Amino acid sequence: MNIRFFQVDAFTGKPFKGNPAGVCILDAPLPDSTLQSIAAENNLPExxxxxxxxxxxxxxxxxxTVEMKLCGHATLASAHVLWENNLETPDKVLQFHTLSGLLTAARRGQRIELDFPASGQEPVVLPVALRQLFKDNYVNATYSTDRYIVELPSAEAVTGFIPDFHLLEQYRCVITAKGAPDTPYDFISRYFAVPLGVNEDPVTGSAHCCLATYWAPLLGKQEFFAYQASPRGGEMKVILQGNRVLMQGEAVTVISGTYHI
Known part of the structure; x- marks a missing residue:
């Protein structure tokens, strides 16, 4: 079987920035074990x-290492591949049936807009390992669905944070802070997902599904320009609409080819 394959950098308009994702277009079903082997072979975040x-x-x-219930950047990459290769018309709203329900993607000028479920959070006492990691150098901590959100005192604290992956090996954790005054960003973040085989994810759509609901009451607004301050870096527009989050970003294809299975 031949499988069309694309590698796309998502939430960026520049190659080698943003978050890389593989996209495989299947003409026939494959066993889950084969899908997992392809993902391991790619060794990309998703x-x-x-x-x-x-x-x-x-x-x-x-x-x-595992199948995910929700992923933003690989959804953005998938929509980009379908439109770029003329598999769908530019004006069509794309529908994706996923483990998180129906997700959609639409063109908004140069950007692609994803419609995802919003994730709320609740106050939490950090586990011992995370308290050891952050000590007293954080403002607030909450828990959202499957990850901790830890607000640090400044954007500089986020960009300069040095993770201890041993202490993070059991926990998915987002660190975040208000954007620095001399930048266009409302907030910035980083995301560590060591239990999923991804030490630091470059740009994470699913994390912004909870960051939108976290920052909305703190900043008194529903629309944000956000930056994920990983070494690759990436940015997106985020809009909170009730129980949904709209995320807009660009994407660029860097590799295309064929898997021979």
């Missing part, structure tokens, strides 16, 4: 697998 389904596509995401 590999997306697309297959035609009724009015849209079945979309699944795999890290090198």
């Amino acid at each position: 590999t997306a697998f697309l297959s035609k389904e009724s009015d849209g596509y079945r979309l699944r995401w795999f890290t090198p």
Whole structure:
């Protein structure tokens, strides 16, 4: 079987920035073990697998070690591939059937807009390992669905944070702060997902589903310009609309080819 493959840098307009994702277009189903092997072979934060389904596509995401329930950047990459290769018309709203329900993507000028579920959070006492990691150098901590959100005192604290991956090995953790006054960003963040085989994810759509609800009451607004301050870096526009989060970003293809299975 030949499988069309693309590697896309998402939430950026420049190659080698943003978050890299693999996108595989399937003409026939494959065993989960094969999908996981392809994702491990790619060794990217996520590999997306697309297959035609009724009015849209079945979309699944795999890290090198596990299947994910929700992934923003690989969804953005998938929509980009479908439009760039003329597999869908530019004016069509794309529908993706996923483990997190129906997700959509639409063109907004040079950007792609994703419609995702918002994630709330609740106050939490950090586990011992994370208290040891952050000591008293944080403002607030909450828990959202499957990850901790830790607000640090400044943007500089986020960019200069040195993670201890041993202390993070059992926890998915987002660190965040208000954007520095001399930047256009409302807030910045970094995301560590060691239990998923991704020490630091470059740019994370799913994290912004909870960051939007975290920052909305603190900043008194519903629309944000956000920056994820990983070594690769990436930015997106984020809009909170009730129980949904709209995320807008660009994408660029850097590799295309064929898997021979």
